[in-house]
Amino acid sequence: xxxxxxxVSFNPYGRKPSRWRWARWIVLPLALMxxxxxxxxxxxxxxxxxxxSVEASSRLQQDRDAARSEAQxxxxxxxxxxxxxxxxxxxxxxxxxxLAAQKAAVEQLQGDLASVVAALPPDPRSGVxxxxxxxxxxxxxxxxxxxVLTRDKAGKRxxxxxxxxxxxxxxxxxxxxxxxxxxxxxxxxQHEIVRGSQPLPEGFTPQQTTVRVLDRQxxxxxxxxxxxxx
Numbered sequence: 273x274x275x276x277x278x279x280v281s282f283n284p285y286g287r288k289p290s291r292w293r294w295a296r297w298i299v300l301p302l303a304l305m306x307x308x309x310x311x312x313x314x315x316x317x318x319x320x321x322x323x324x325s326v327e328a329s330s331r332l333q334q335d336r337d338a339a340r341s342e343a344q345x346x347x348x349x350x351x352x353x354x355x356x357x358x359x360x361x362x363x364x365x366x367x368x369x370x371l372a373a374q375k376a377a378v379e380q381l382q383g384d385l386a387s388v389v390a391a392l393p394p395d396p397r398s399g400v401x402x403x404x405x406x407x408x409x410x411x412x413x414x415x416x417x418x419x420v421l422t423r424d425k426a427g428k429r430x431x432x433x434x435x436x437x438x439x440x441x442x443x444x445x446x447x448x449x450x451x452x453x454x455x456x457x458x459x460x461x462q463h464e465i466v467r468g469s470q471p472l473p474e475g476f477t478p479q480q481t482t483v484r485v486l487d488r489q490x491x492x493x494x495x496x497x498x499x500x501x502x
Contacts, residue, residue: 401485401495408501416469438482444475
C-alpha cells in the first residue's frame with residue numbers, strides 16, 4: 273500500500289514551527305508581577321528597615337510585655353496615690369474645721385477673760401500698770417502666785433518690763449524677814465495674768481507680798497500693790 277501524500281508547508285527560513293507558543297495576554301501580566309516583586313525586594317533591601325530575626329522578635333515581644341506590666345504597675349500606684357491624696361485632703365479639711373472651731377473658742381474665752389478682768393476692783397494706786405488682783409499661797413517651801421495686771425493706754429506694741437515680788441514674813445531663825453524674789457520678765461498688752469511659783473527660804477513663813485512692776489530690772493516703778501499671803 274502506498275502512503276497517502278501530505279501537503280508540505282513552505283518555510284523560507286528553514287525553521288520548524290514551535291509546538292508551544294505563549295499568548296501575549298499571559299506573558300504581560302507575569303512580567304508585571306515579576307517586576308513588582310523585584311521592586312518590593314529592592315525596596316526592602318535598600319530603603320526599609322531590616323527584618324527582625326526570630327531572636328530579636330522574641331526579645332521585642334518580651335520588652336513590650338515588660339513595658340505593659342510596668343504601665344499597669346504605675347497605674348496601680350497612681351490610683352493608690354490619688355486615694356491617699358483624697359484621704360489627706362479630707363483630713364486637712366477636717367483639721368481646718370477643727371482649727372476654726374478652736375480659734376472661735378479661744379476668741380470667746382479671750383472675750384470672757386477681758387470681761388472678767390474689767391469687772392475686777394481697780395488698783396488703789398492707779399499707776400501705768402495696775403495690779404488688779406493677786407493670789408499667793410505658800411506650800412512645801414514654795415510661794416505660788418497668780419497676778420492680774422492691766423493697763424489702760426495699751427498700744428499696738430506690747431509693754432516689756434519685769435515684775436518683782438517682795439515678801440515679808442517670819443523666819444524661824446531671825447524673826448521678821450523680807451525676801452526679794454527673782455525678777456519675772458513681762459510682755460503685756462491690755463492685760464496679763466502672771467502665774468508661777470518660786471522657792472522660799474527654809475523656815476520662812478510669808479505673810480505679805482508687795483508686787484512691783486518695773487520698766488526694767490531695778491528701773492522705774494510702773495505699778496505697785498501690797499497683798500496678803502493666804
